[in-house]
Amino acid sequence: MLGLRLYMAQRLSAMVMGPLVLGHLAVMVYAIQGGLSSAEILARTQGSVAWFLFYGGFVLAVSIHAAIGLRVILHETTGLRGLALELFTWVMGLGLLIMGARAVAAVTVL
Numbered sequence: 085m086l087g088l089r090l091y092m093a094q095r096l097s098a099m100v101m102g103p104l105v106l107g108h109l110a111v112m113v114y115a116i117q118g119g120l121s122s123a124e125i126l127a128r129t130q131g132s133v134a135w136f137l138f139y140g141g142f143v144l145a146v147s148i149h150a151a152i153g154l155r156v157i158l159h160e161t162t163g164l165r166g167l168a169l170e171l172f173t174w175v176m177g178l179g180l181l182i183m184g185a186r187a188v189a190a191v192t193v194l
């Protein structure tokens with residue numbers, strides 16, 4: 085059943101994002117000590133498979149999570165359903181994924 089699969093995907097993506105947020109905050113606190121420069125950030129992220137997986141996983145989880153969450157809210161507030169709701173979900177999810185992937189590529193790919 086689609087509803088159950090979406091429900092599971094949204095909660096699983098939330099579980100993935102929880103620890104990633106904590107990791108992100110920890111790195112931010114560490115990274116801003118002694119000032120923050122783009123050169124310093126890029127030295128850490130460029131060419132790093134680990135940071136590619138970290139931020140890439142983050143973007144993937146957010147894209148899935150936000151698209152499903154907004155789909156539920158749109159359906160509940162406007163009653164939208166069927167193909168229009170499917171299209172909204174995919175445009176939102178793929179749009180976030182593409183924008184996020186571009187940002188991840190910009191800081192991790194050499």
Ligand code: HEM
Nearest residue numbers: 095098099101102105146149150151152153154155156157
């Ligand atoms: C670290 C980041 C995040 C975590 C840990 C998180 C966690 C959660 C959890 C646990 C729920 C389920 C609540 C329930 O059981 O009803 C939820 C719902 C929701 N989340 Fe997130 N979330 C995060 C980021 C985001 C982002 C960036 C968006 C962007 C739009 C978003 C949009 C939503 C929406 C719209 C719902 C409501 C879905 C519904 O009413 O069924 N979340 N979130």
